[in-house]
Amino acid sequence: MHNIKCVGLLTSGGDAPAMNAAIRAVTRTAIYNGMEVKGIMRGYKGLISGEIVPFRTQNVSNIIQQGGTILKTARSSEFETVEGRKIAYDNMQKEGIDALVVIGGDGSLTGARVFAAEYDIPIVGLPGTIDNDLFGTDTTIGYDTALNTIMQAVDKIRDTASSHERLFFIEVMGRNAGFLALNGAIATGCEAAIIPEIATEVDQLAELIQNGFRKSKNSSIVLVAESEITGGALGLADRVKKEYPEYDVRVTILGHIQRGGSPTASDRILASRMGEAAINALLEGQRNVMIGIDDEELVYVPFSKAIRKDKPINRDLLNTVKILSI
Numbered sequence: 136m137h138n139i140k141c142v143g144l145l146t147s148g149g150d151a152p153a154m155n156a157a158i159r160a161v162t163r164t165a166i167y168n169g170m171e172v173k174g175i176m177r178g179y180k181g182l183i184s185g186e187i188v189p190f191r192t193q194n195v196s197n198i199i200q201q202g203g204t205i206l207k208t209a210r211s212s213e214f215e216t217v218e219g220r221k222i223a224y225d226n227m228q229k230e231g232i233d234a235l236v237v238i239g240g241d242g243s244l245t246g247a248r249v250f251a252a253e254y255d256i257p258i259v260g261l262p263g264t265i266d267n268d269l270f271g272t273d274t275t276i277g278y279d280t281a282l283n284t285i286m287q288a289v290d291k292i293r294d295t296a297s298s299h300e301r302l303f304f305i306e307v308m309g310r311n312a313g314f315l316a317l318n319g320a321i322a323t324g325c326e327a328a329i330i331p332e333i334a335t336e337v338d339q340l341a342e343l344i345q346n347g348f349r350k351s352k353n354s355s356i357v358l359v360a361e362s363e364i365t366g367g368a369l370g371l372a373d374r375v376k377k378e379y380p381e382y383d384v385r386v387t388i389l390g391h392i393q394r395g396g397s398p399t400a401s402d403r404i405l406a407s408r409m410g411e412a413a414i415n416a417l418l419e420g421q422r423n424v425m426i427g428i429d430d431e432e433l434v435y436v437p438f439s440k441a442i443r444k445d446k447p448i449n450r451d452l453l454n455t456v457k458i459l460s461i
């Protein structure tokens with residue numbers, strides 16, 4: 136038996152497309168089940184400063200198609216302190232919030248885990264990040280939209296790359312995870328993907344590109360995940376230029392364009408299903424779990440597993456990129 140009367144809802148960390156669709160689904164499912172909903176503005180920061188507003192069904196009208204998050208998002212170093220979390224808890228008590236739904240990436244879910252360990256609060260997380268780097272879920276909210284944004288941008292760059300017969304290094308997001316770079320490379324027919332999970336030697340890369348140019352190709356595109364390990368697109372381009380000055384090398388950093396835009400159908404459906412599942416999880420007495428999707432089935436993943444840093448990437452896909460770009 137649940138005794139949750141009021142659910143607090145927040146988005147935290149980096150924003151991702153379809154966070155709004157998730158906010159809508161959580162709000163409406165909670166209200167449908169007779170619960171009150173309070174929107175917490177600016178993530179944990181707003182929980183500490185008390186920026187909390189009652190949410191009705193109309194608050195989430197007309198947002199399913201909008202990028203960004205109507206709850207805004209922020210990072211809060213204060214929430215990383217015991218004192219900060221005490222203020223957050225006191226604010227929850229004051230507002231009568233007896234459960235939390237947190238939408239965010241691994242940092243946000245780490246925060247949720249720490250908070251739940253200190254105070255007796257049921258918390259359910261939704262994986263909201265374009266990086267797709269949360270363990271226990273096939274995909275995260277926002278990933279598909281970001282991938283499609285990358286695809287459209289790279290398609291455009293390919294036009295100019297081939298007109299000028301250039302070699303492009305295009306940097307995509309994914310600090311510690313190569314999902315966007317790898318699947319982006321497959322979707323756009325790139326010559327290579329450079330990802331933090333697997334070391335790449337400049338020699339190997341140059342050979343691959345050289346082979347391509349020697350055959351019929353007059354342009355090449357390499358997708359690079361932003362990361363200290365890969366050195367990013369600028370770092371890699373510099374190294375290749377030094378060794379192979381004959382190439383006409385250009386760099387494009389896609390940047391924050393990847394975070395925005397109207398979510399794809401796939402992301403809207405995922406966020407809607409996961410948002411509904413978050414409330415169902417609370418009704419079932421679940422706590423400290425992230426909603427995941429595993430082979431089309433919704434699953435509950437304990438926070439401790441979800442935030443493991445090593446979500447495996449399918450290394451065979453690197454070979455796919457290589458074979459398909461001969």
Ligand code: ATP
Pocket residue numbers: 147148149150179209210211212213214215216239240241242243244245246247249263264265266
């Ligand atoms: P993205 O992966 O898209 O950047 P994220 O959720 O990982 O999103 P972070 O900036 O890592 O984003 O974390 C968001 C917030 O979560 C932090 O600003 C902080 O308030 C909270 N948080 C992160 N780690 C902890 C922790 N160890 N203890 C308490 N709170 C934390």
